[in-house]
Amino acid sequence: DLTGQKMIMDKYTRIQGDYVAIVKNPSELIPPIFMINDLGSCLEWNEAMQKITGMKREDAIDKLLIGEVFTLHDYGCRVKDHATLTKLSILMNTVISGQDPGKLLFGFFDTDGKYVESLLTASKRTNVEGKITGALCFLHVASPELQHALQVQKMSEQAATNSFKELTYIRQELRNPLNGMQFTHILLEPSELTEEQRRLVASNVLCQDQLKRILHDTDLESIEQ
Known part of the structure; x- marks a missing residue:
C-alpha cells in the first residue's frame, strides 16, 4: 500500500x-x-x-x-x-x-x-x-541555585552528624562519673551519718539528677548553653 x-x-x-x-x-x-x-x-x-x-x-x-x-x-x-x-x-x-x-x-x-x-x-x-x-x-x-541549596543541605546534614557525635561523646564521658556517684550513694545510704554528711549526700543526689537530665537530653544546644 x-x-x-x-x-x-x-x-x-x-x-x-x-x-x-x-x-x-x-x-x-x-x-x-x-x-x-x-x-x-x-x-x-x-x-x-x-x-x-x-x-x-x-x-x-x-x-x-x-x-x-x-x-x-x-x-x-x-x-x-x-x-x-x-x-x-x-x-x-x-x-x-x-x-x-x-x-x-x-x-x-x-x-x-x-x-x-x-x-x-x-x-x-x-x-x-x-x-x-x-x-x-x-x-x-540541577540549576546553580539548586546545586547551592543541595550543597547547603549537605553541610547542614554534616553539621548535624558532627553534633550528634559530640553529644554521644559527652554522654559517654558523663556516664562513668555518674555511675561512681550512684555507687558511692548506695554505700553511704545505710551508714549512720551526721546532719552535715546527710546534706552532702542530698547535694550528691541533686547532682546525679542533673547529670541524668543531661544524659537524656538530645538537644546539644541546651547542653552547650
Missing part, C-alpha cells in the same frame, strides 16, 4: 525534523542532548552538551561514547571510575536492545576539571522501518 508507506514516511520525516530542530536549537531551555548509533558512536552533541562538558561538537561526533567521549583517561570527559563507565554501557546496551527508556545517575568531569552530577535519560531511536538505530539521551542537571 503506497499510501500507507507514504504516511509512515511523512510521519518519520516529521519526527526526524523534530529531532533535528530540538538538537540544533540554541535556546537555554533545551537540555543537554546527545545521540549515538547502534555501534555506540556519537552522532549528535548539542550546544547545551558543549557548554556543560566543555567538549566541542566536532570533538565528540563520530567518537565512541564510551572510551573516547566519556573516558577514564585525560582526554574527553573523564569519569571517576570504571564502574561509572560500566553502568553507562549497560544503560546504552539496554536501550539499544529495545527495552524501555532508562535512567542513570551519572557524574563526570568537564574539560576544566569541574565535576558535574546529572540524571541521564536514554531512549531508543528507530528508522522508518521501526529498526532500532541507536539512542537519544538527555542530561538533567
